[in-house]
Amino acid sequence: MTTPRETPASRRVRANGDGTVYQRKDGRWEAAGYVLAPGNTRKRIRVYGATRKDALAKLTEKIATSNRGLPVPSAQGSVAAYLTYWLENVALHHLRETTHTRYTACVDRYLVPGLGKKKLAKLSAEDVRTWLNQLRTACQCCARGIDTGRDRSRCCAVGQCCRKLLSPLTLTYIHSVLKSALEHAVREEEIPRNVARNVRTGTPRPRCFEPLTADEARQFLTAARGHRLHALFELALHTGLRKGELLGLRWEDLGLDAGTAAIRRTLQRTSAGGLTTLPTKTRASERRIALPARCVQSLKLHHEQQQRECKAAGTAWQDSGHVFTTAQGGSIDPTNLTRTFTTLLRKAGLRRIRFHDLRHSTATLLLEQGVELVVIKELLGHAHIGVTATVYAHVRLRLQRDAIDTLSTALGSPETTETARSDGDESPPCPALVR
Known part of the structure; x- marks a missing residue:
């Protein structure tokens, strides 16, 4: 009586719908299976791993996501299709509603019109840099058709461009939204790298504020x-x-x-x-x-x-x-x-x-009274003390100047020091210092 031979690990039969796992000639393992795609269709995807277990785990995760009704985007699709998927299935569940609303407006106004038609897999750092430069120099009345929608044109339609440009802070925000979307595409192994991270927009100047004295x-x-x-x-x-x-x-x-x-x-x-x-x-x-x-x-x-x-x-x-x-x-x-x-x-x-x-006024007045920076950070609820130090750098600079002037007076000649004394017995009070 003959016994059936054992099936090799690379050709082991799997259940229907679980996909296929096999070893390639280059030594890597490849797993393939059908998952839900945008447009309520199904497509066959392939994932790779150094071992059979790695490739199978990646495929199982893709199939489990598909079984929950979440379509898996395709890198062959456009940037606009992926951004839509990212907003509806990823960002919606991880962001506040107000933040998601701002992200959606940013995608609809700037990302889709500028990069939406490009293939996600072929998007390059040069594409992102060219698009950002166009945003930096383009009048928004012209680019978004604001002037044509007015009752009385006063910009592009009459040949007198108002040069309503985006601020550096807005450009940085738009760039950060694109980086967040592409970062998720990298985590899902749709693209090998985040090309938006290779483009620098520069550090914008912090927004000026005028606290109360x-x-x-x-x-x-x-x-x-x-x-x-x-x-x-x-x-x-x-x-x-x-x-x-x-x-x-x-x-x-x-x-x-x-x-x-x-x-x-x-x-x-x-x-x-x-x-x-x-x-x-x-x-x-x-x-x-x-x-x-x-x-x-x-x-x-x-x-x-x-x-x-x-x-x-x-x-x-x-x-x-x-x-x-x-x-x-x-x-x-x-x-x-x-x-x-x-x-x-x-x-x-x-x-x-x-x-x-009013919040800036509180921090500024506390700094001027010599309150420690770490105490102000805890009071305001900043995540890092660097945020507090950066926002109120101008206040600290002024206090440093007062401290330096005080030290300069103390290190001056005795005649100068005696002249600076108010009554000849007590030195002038030292202003509060921020450590």
């Missing part, structure tokens, strides 16, 4: 006194909380007896859900901060005022649980808060600034 801050708080949201503006100037973090605060997050606040969430308006409470911007943004005594007192008075508003509203009261609400208890729209802030600036006779500049 100490006198202007006191002037603003005086104008806000008596307003129903006075506690919000006082808290913003003393702690540097972001607008969304202020509006997302709940009474359960506050420990008024201990003088602390837990920052756990942020309030934002999204296109799908309206006013929505979301997690903080980053993991470092989720923090516990100390509250100054005057803020604790203002919050207690604000709580009493909110209870009076609740009684006055009766059944119309919307119990959102937030610290800062409308007169009916609902969540405050961030845009409405900005309008209120602008009105108070006008009332105080101050220049117009952004609400976010």
